[in-house]
Amino acid sequence: MLRKEQTVGGAGLDWGKLVFGTRVDTHGFIKHVWRDGQWDEGEMVEEPYVKMHVLANVFHYGQAIFEGQKAFHCKDGKVRIFNDRMNHVRMSRGAERMGMPTMPAEMFQAALTRVVKANLDFVPPYGSGASLYLRPFMVGSGPQLGLGASSEYTFMVVASPVGPYYGSAVPATVVEDYDRAAPMGVGAVKCAGNYAADIVPAARAKKQGFPICLYLDAKEHRYVEEFSTSNFVAITKSNVYLTPDSQSVLDSVTNSCLEKLAADMGLTVERRRIDFDAEVASFKEVGAVGTGVVITVVQSIQQGDKVHNFEQPSEVLTKLYNKLRAIQTGDEPDPHGWMREV
Numbered sequence: 001m002l003r004k005e006q007t008v009g010g011a012g013l014d015w016g017k018l019v020f021g022t023r024v025d026t027h028g029f030i031k032h033v034w035r036d037g038q039w040d041e042g043e044m045v046e047e048p049y050v051k052m053h054v055l056a057n058v059f060h061y062g063q064a065i066f067e068g069q070k071a072f073h074c075k076d077g078k079v080r081i082f083n084d085r086m087n088h089v090r091m092s093r094g095a096e097r098m099g100m101p102t103m104p105a106e107m108f109q110a111a112l113t114r115v116v117k118a119n120l121d122f123v124p125p126y127g128s129g130a131s132l133y134l135r136p137f138m139v140g141s142g143p144q145l146g147l148g149a150s151s152e153y154t155f156m157v158v159a160s161p162v163g164p165y166y167g168s169a170v171p172a173t174v175v176e177d178y179d180r181a182a183p184m185g186v187g188a189v190k191c192a193g194n195y196a197a198d199i200v201p202a203a204r205a206k207k208q209g210f211p212i213c214l215y216l217d218a219k220e221h222r223y224v225e226e227f228s229t230s231n232f233v234a235i236t237k238s239n240v241y242l243t244p245d246s247q248s249v250l251d252s253v254t255n256s257c258l259e260k261l262a263a264d265m266g267l268t269v270e271r272r273r274i275d276f277d278a279e280v281a282s283f284k285e286v287g288a289v290g291t292g293v294v295i296t297v298v299q300s301i302q303q304g305d306k307v308h309n310f311e312q313p314s315e316v317l318t319k320l321y322n323k324l325r326a327i328q329t330g331d332e333p334d335p336h337g338w339m340r341e342v
């Protein structure tokens, strides 16, 4: 397992040893600045540092949203990005909620293309199992002490080759004494604060042997909401693909795509409230889904002294994982038109 890798280019990397989080210094990132109601043309920045005013809004009031995406070296030798149109839609919705500017889809996609092209030798080879993770993010960069929307925003896209997030099936624990997001708060927005809120519960859970936390709804602590960094999906005994309907969970691009693939496979897809106590024991399979984790099988969920175990190996989730990965690597056709060639 690599923790930090420095190379002259991607060619020297041991792709098979990458995990999600290995630090790799690439050839640089893309940076656009918004001022006076307009985005600039953007530039490629080689050094992995950003110079920003000490009073920038993001440092004090947390205007920060991001996306997570992946680019793949496909079987035909081309490099493609997975479903960035949906990420743009989600980032735009998040920007509106956080009082930040939006940008045209063309600008968002062009920035991704630019960063991938500048780092082509860091796109892991076809068949390696790894991918190039893309992290578009926007922060309030204008200096101000009073609370309010920023006078300037910086949008950046950074890329890093990644391997698996968890690596294998994981046991989860329910967080009883912290909430992830309030019912009418910003749980549906991919804003930095939602992830900061998970750091303490997740570190404690990890020490107790649980790499992943499950949050229930903040109002009643009754309905399933979200895992630490990813959506919750269950496969029921009657092969229903079930995922929570809640205004405070993230609208996962991976989950939406998996819903389509599940429907293509003949599964019924349901989005509804999931009563933890009444239902979880009956689930056949449970998975955590998102760009980073792809589909990580959850082998069990512990709540207090009760443990709910799920079927291993996870037959349906494994089929969905294989299907999604085959589309991403070009081993199978892309019936929904998700892949965009750079």
Ligand code: COI
Residues within 6 Å of the ligand: 067, 068, 069, 195, 229, 290, 291, 292, 293
């Ligand atoms: C992703 O899965 O892409 C995310 O943004 C979650 C992050 C904690 C890695």
